[in-house]
Structure formats: structure tokens, C-alpha cells
Amino acid sequence: MRESVVEAVLDLAAIVPPGRVxxxxxxxxxxxxxxxxxxxxxxxxxxxxxxxxxxxxxxxxLPDALMARAVVHYRREGTPLSEPAAAPAKVRMVQARWMPHDEEFAAIERLRRKVSEATDGMGA
Structure with missing residues (x-):
């Protein structure tokens, strides 16, 4: 796994605003x-x-063990959840999915280019 890909994925996760996924x-x-x-x-x-x-x-x-930990973050951030009584909570993807704005797309494009340049000819 290329370090540039790992860094880009983690950097993109950091750009996603609270309450969005x-x-x-x-x-x-x-x-x-x-x-x-x-x-x-x-x-x-x-x-x-x-x-x-x-x-x-x-x-x-998420996997069950992670979902239990994640729900604490989701509630704090106001992430839309579905919490049925008999099942684990899930994020409501339609409401919570992040749709980047132009300036955010510019940051994502910079990350994508860094990965592309680092993996050119090597595969990701």
C-alpha cells in the first residue's frame, strides 16, 4: 500500500465536516x-x-465494535442516524453524505493529483 494513498485517504477524511460522512x-x-x-x-x-x-x-x-464507538461522535456532531429499537444504529446516508463545494473539490483534486503523481507508472 503506497504511503501517498494512505495519506490522501486520511487527509480526505479530515476534510469531511462534522456531521457528514x-x-x-x-x-x-x-x-x-x-x-x-x-x-x-x-x-x-x-x-x-x-x-x-x-x-x-x-x-x-461500520463493524459493530466500531459503530458503538462511532455513535458517540455522531451524536456529538449531529450526524443523522437511524436508531431502530432492535438493531444497531446506522447513519442515514441520504441526509449525511457529504457533497463538497467548489473550494473543497479543489482541495480534493490536490490530494488526487499527489496520489496520481506518486503512483504514476507504479499502480496504487
Missing amino acids: LSYGDVAELLEVGGPRLVGRIMSLHGEAAPWWRIIRANGS
Whole structure:
């Protein structure tokens, strides 16, 4: 796993505003790296260095042990949650998915370019 890809994923997680989330696939698409599994692996290994609870599965969940910890952050940040009585909480992706503005897209594009330049000809 290239260091530039790890750094870009963690940097993008840091850009996501409180109360908002992206899926692993969203991150992969924005940075044009690997896919959801790669991003999930990076978050699993290195996520503690970033607001890990903002990068989640496309269905609005995380692994059960992480979800219990993440809910504390979600409530503090006002992240829209679905909390059925008989099931674990999930993020309401339709309401919580982050849609970057132009200046944020510029920052994401800088991250994407750094990854692209670092992995040119090497693969991510």
C-alpha cells in the first residue's frame, strides 16, 4: 500500500465536516484510487489518525465494535442516524453524505493529483 494513498485517504477524511460522512467507495472515487476495499483497509489500519467515523460503509454502518464507538461522535456532531429499537444504529446516508463545494473539490483534486503523481507508472 503506497504511503501517498494512505495519506490522501486520511487527509480526505479530515476534510469531511462534522456531521457528514462519505462511503469507502466515495473516497475511492474522489481520489481515483483502488476501490472501497482498499479504502476500508486503509481506515482499518491507519484510521485512528483521522476522524475515522466519517468514512463508512455505503449502507451507513461500520463493524459493530466500531459503530458503538462511532455513535458517540455522531451524536456529538449531529450526524443523522437511524436508531431502530432492535438493531444497531446506522447513519442515514441520504441526509449525511457529504457533497463538497467548489473550494473543497479543489482541495480534493490536490490530494488526487499527489496520489496520481506518486503512483504514476507504479499502480496504487
